[in-house]
Amino acid sequence: MKTLKQQMATLEGLRRKISLVQVIGQRIDLKKTASALGTYKGLCPFHDDKTPSLLVHRKKQIFHCFGCGVGGDLFGWTMRYHRLTFPEAVAWVRRQSR
């Protein structure tokens, strides 16, 4: 049984190792914005999006939608997109990282 600290370190490791831009980019079309912050945007899959409202920060590894207000990190995306619980999302991400 892993301690909570070890589990947190594992999550942090996955969060660092896996590019959120790549993960989201596999599902929706992301375009790099002109912003120096290294952001990408695309059509949000969580609401009826007509103009790209979903923003992904490459460095911060987070996403945010200006249309419907959803946002989060790698695990938040995975839970929402694949309709998983948090532990399921962690397992899903783990499989991707192999």
Ligand SMILES: [Zn+2]
């Ligand atoms: Zn949205």
